[in-house]
Amino acid sequence: MKVLTDKGQTFSFSFMSYSMDKNRSHGIVTVEHAKLRAGNRKDRTRYNDYLLNFIDMDTLEEKTCWQPLLLEFNGIMLELN
Numbered sequence: 001m002k003v004l005t006d007k008g009q010t011f012s013f014s015f016m017s018y019s020m021d022k023n024r025s026h027g028i029v030t031v032e033h034a035k036l037r038a039g040n041r042k043d044r045t046r047y048n049d050y051l052l053n054f055i056d057m058d059t060l061e062e063k064t065c066w067q068p069l070l071l072e073f074n075g076i077m078l079e080l081n
Contacts, residue, residue, distance in 0.1 A: 001052075001073070005036040010057050016069040020047075028071065033057040 004011045010033040017026045034054045052067050070078050 001034075001036050001054075010035055011074050012072075013070060013074070014072040015052075015065045016071060018066055018069060029065070030072075031056050031058075031063075037062055 001011055001013075012030070012032050013034060014028055014030040017029050019025070031054070034056055037053045037055050039048060039051070039053045050067050052065050052070070053062070054065070055062055068080060072078060
């Protein structure tokens with residue numbers, strides 16, 4: 001993800017959504033064109049090491065997802081080891 005972002009290229013991925021505030025998921029989310037973005041240092045929490053900050057390049061929205069909930073990257077299924 002970082003290598004592609006550094007080259008100015010986008011990547012696709014999917015993940016299981018999860019909100020700690022609401023303690024619920026809205027299922028699988030697929031992002032077709034994304035680039036990584038820097039996290040906000042002001043908003044550092046104990047969970048920052050587990051979060052992936054990205055920009056959805058189709059909507060230009062800044063978003064975040066949980067890294068352990070990643071399911072797929074550029075068409076390749078991922079598994080947590």
